[in-house]
Amino acid sequence: MRLRLAVTFSCIVPCLLLLLPAPSTSQNSFVCSRATYYGSPDCLGTPSGACGYGEFGRTINGGDVGAVGRLYRNGTGCGACYQVRCTHAQLCTEEGVHVVVTDHGEGDYTDFILSPRAFVNLAHQNMALDLLAYGVINVEYRRVSCQYPGQNLMFKIQEHSKFPNYLAIIILYQTGQMDILTVELWEEDCQQWREMRRSYGAVWDIVNPPLGPLNLRFQASGDGEVKWVQVGNVIPSDWKAGVAYDSAIQL
Incomplete structure (x- = not known):
């Protein structure tokens, strides 16, 4: 996505009513950059984002989402x-907005291309139209912890999976500031872990996956540490495309 498109006033009003900034949990220093926004008739994200989240990427975090350039990091940043x-200062709040990366995109020397909802949530409530008129603005940003109260880590079977020969998964509700670097499945017959491929974005896949309930582990990095997290039997033996399975854990 490269072009900023017009946003109608009817789109702006509900966005303003949903302004609910969350408290920051990170002590990282801010980085100076620029941001713009993309066209969306409902102010939310896009189901065709490069991270592979689909419809989940439209509404996660209330629609406060964005595409990034260099922060995408070949999908690790999803x-x-x-x-x-x-x-x-006259147009924008001091808190700003918390956004989730759901897409890859480059604008006019920008690090962020925000959903219209996220963009207007940068502004004081009576300044949204003035901010939109700028199109591209100077911003500062920092990495913060994702927070999904009441949600465990979920493993969604991507819709293009074909039981039992091809499995692709997307990891949802990833909290904290950890990046997932590697995903592996346990092969009982060979008594070894089989590495899944990062297909694109946040989508991991494997041909001829192990049979039976799947034991999965992933390597996560962040906050100065690298660790392995193992989840047993999280995906059932009769897994189905499009279904999300609860891990019963939080990262």
Whole structure:
């Protein structure tokens, strides 16, 4: 996505009513950059984002989502959360907005292309139209912890999976500031872990996956540490495309 499209006033009003900034949990220093927004008739994200989240990517975090350029990091940056605030004090709040990365895109020397909802949530409530008129604005941002109260880590079977010969998964509700680097499945017959391929974005796949309930582990990195997290029998033997399975754990 490269072009900023027009947003109607009817779209702006409900966005303003949903302004609910979350508290920051990170002590990282802010980085100066620029941000713009993309066209969306309902202010939300896009189901065709490069992270592979589909419809989930439209509404996660209330629709406060964005596409990023260099922060995408070949898909490793998918699901990361950032506090973004514009530097125009008269137009924008001091808190800014917390966004989730759901897509890859490059704008006019920008690090963020925000959903319209996220963009107007940068502004004071009576300044949204003035901010939109700028199109591209100076911002500062920092990585913060993702927070999904009441949600465990979920493993969704991507819709293009074909039981039992091809399995692709997407990891949802990834909290904290951890990046998932590797995903592996336990092969009981060979008594070894089989590495899944990062197909694109946040989608991991494997041909001829192990049979039976799947034991899965993934390597996560962040906050100065790298660790393995193992989840037993999280995906049943009769898994189905499009279904999300609860891990019963939080990262």
